[in-house]
Amino acid sequence: MDKLLITGGIPLNGELRVSGAKNAALPILAGTLLSETLVSVGNVPHLLDITTTMELLGRMGIGLTVDEKLNIEVDTRSIGSYLAPYDLVKTMRASILVLGPLVARFGQAEVSLPGGCAIGGRPVNLHLQGLAQMGAEIDVRNGYIHARAKRLKGCRLVLDLVTVTGTENLMMAATLAEGTTVIENAAREPEVVDLANFLNMMGARIHGAGTDVLEIEGVPSLSADGRLYRVMPDRIEAGTYLVAAAITGGRLKLKDVRPEILDAVLQKLREAGARISVTDDTVELDMGGQRPHAVSIRTAPYPAFPTDMQAQFMALNAVADGVGVITETIFENRFMHVQEMQRMGADITVESHTAIIRGKPALTGAPVMATDLRASASLVLAGLVAEGQTMVDRIYHIDRGYECIEEKLSQLGAEIRRVPQ
Numbered sequence: 001m002d003k004l005l006i007t008g009g010i011p012l013n014g015e016l017r018v019s020g021a022k023n024a025a026l027p028i029l030a031g032t033l034l035s036e037t038l039v040s041v042g043n044v045p046h047l048l049d050i051t052t053t054m055e056l057l058g059r060m061g062i063g064l065t066v067d068e069k070l071n072i073e074v075d076t077r078s079i080g081s082y083l084a085p086y087d088l089v090k091t092m093r094a095s096i097l098v099l100g101p102l103v104a105r106f107g108q109a110e111v112s113l114p115g116g117c118a119i120g121g122r123p124v125n126l127h128l129q130g131l132a133q134m135g136a137e138i139d140v141r142n143g144y145i146h147a148r149a150k151r152l153k154g155c156r157l158v159l160d161l162v163t164v165t166g167t168e169n170l171m172m173a174a175t176l177a178e179g180t181t182v183i184e185n186a187a188r189e190p191e192v193v194d195l196a197n198f199l200n201m202m203g204a205r206i207h208g209a210g211t212d213v214l215e216i217e218g219v220p221s222l223s224a225d226g227r228l229y230r231v232m233p234d235r236i237e238a239g240t241y242l243v244a245a246a247i248t249g250g251r252l253k254l255k256d257v258r259p260e261i262l263d264a265v266l267q268k269l270r271e272a273g274a275r276i277s278v279t280d281d282t283v284e285l286d287m288g289g290q291r292p293h294a295v296s297i298r299t300a301p302y303p304a305f306p307t308d309m310q311a312q313f314m315a316l317n318a319v320a321d322g323v324g325v326i327t328e329t330i331f332e333n334r335f336m337h338v339q340e341m342q343r344m345g346a347d348i349t350v351e352s353h354t355a356i357i358r359g360k361p362a363l364t365g366a367p368v369m370a371t372d373l374r375a376s377a378s379l380v381l382a383g384l385v386a387e388g389q390t391m392v393d394r395i396y397h398i399d400r401g402y403e404c405i406e407e408k409l410s411q412l413g414a415e416i417r418r419v420p421q
């Protein structure tokens with residue numbers, strides 16, 4: 001297993017291009033299952049989770065071609081199986097996103113039930129409930145979800161809580177249902193909007209994406225006719241590099257970014273003392289060599305502060321001036337990075353879903369272990385500012401969600417390298 005070796009203490013400085021969004025690319029690739037003709041997806045990040053999704057589609061018999069610009073062309077006409085097997089689902093929970101499209105278009109799906117996860121239980125009951133309300137027969141046995149439907153029927157769905165992939169799965173299923181589906185309490189995340197735009201490009205009739213009520217008029221079929229859809233930029237990758245610059249007292253210009261979907265994160269960075277300026281597709285941050293001020297955060301569904309940025313701000317608070325309070329409301333176990341940061345000298349007390357972080361002038365480098373994707377990123381950030389060397393183990397988590405992280409950070413002047421095992 002590769003590790004990342006970081007020597008801390010260098011203020012980052014430079015420019016970076018933000019990659020395509022993992023959490024938009026994954027549902028969009030699953031959504032290609034709905035197209036009766038060729039469809040191309042561009043600006044797809046080069047990540048382990050994308051490779052897993054391609055393997056999943058490939059095993060169903062779907063034709064996949066990657067061209068010289070790294071666009072992925074998908075041909076669903078050769079599909080021969082409707083199975084998402086355990087060995088893939090266990091490595092990537094987002095595999096559940098093929099369930100809605102498979103049942104809607106082919107009337108059948110067999111998808112391994114994802115198990116628990118390092119950050120929480122993460123059940124998929126709302127995905128299944130919604131499909132059942134649309135008329136699918138759902139049977140869970142031997143660890144697999146078996147779903148069948150002649151043609152799904154539009155209906156009114158009121159989601160018990162805001163779920164991102166749940167909203168995406170049901171929205172995809174509803175595109176081909178008979179009649180109109182209304183999804184209330186839908187997730188408003190920009191990745192849901194990106195998926196809706198992609199589906200509408202193929203002829204879907206989705207209204208209200210970006211609000212908490214989606215209305216989807218079912219159509220008999222969807223077809224991209226070979227068109228290309230470019231995935232939106234990754235707001236969490238963007239936020240992570242902005243924190244990297246802020247935590248080291250550095251400067252950063254991000255290109256190919258959408259500042260308007262980063263409001264909650266930019267607000268907290270301003271509170272931490274960063275000077276920030278934006279254009280339509282760039283964000284510049286300048287920390288002016290200053291130590292950040294502590295900030296308090298409460299995670300919640302979009303447009304509030306994203307849970308996927310919580311760990312990174314924990315690292316920032318660990319070296320900030322003052323005391324920060326972070327409350328995690330989305331996942332019940334998303335503080336696994338705390339113990340590792342404590343090994344680097346951080347002063348953090350956790351009480352239930354709240355962490356109290358008393359900032360210290362410095363952390364000290366240590367060997368630490370990544371437990372999930374965003375936790376790993378936060379340990380890299382802590383390593384960038386710690387005195388001495390930090391070795392981050394189990395970085396396969398990082399490779400699931402950050403494209404070439406060590407190259408991008410090196411480009412900004414960081415001393416970081418991958419140590420193969």
Ligand code: EPU
Nearest residue numbers: 023094122123124125126127162163164165166330331373
């Ligand atoms: N939930 C249920 N039942 C369901 C679905 C969700 O109880 O049927 C609960 C979850 O257990 C959780 C809450 O609802 O407590 C919200 O979970 P959600 O379904 O929104 O999460 P997700 O769709 O599984 C996506 C992202 C996550 C991100 C969350 C929250 C993708 C592929 N994953 O997960 O991204 O943290 O939304 O914004 O889009 C990451 O990129 O590191 C990551 C974990």
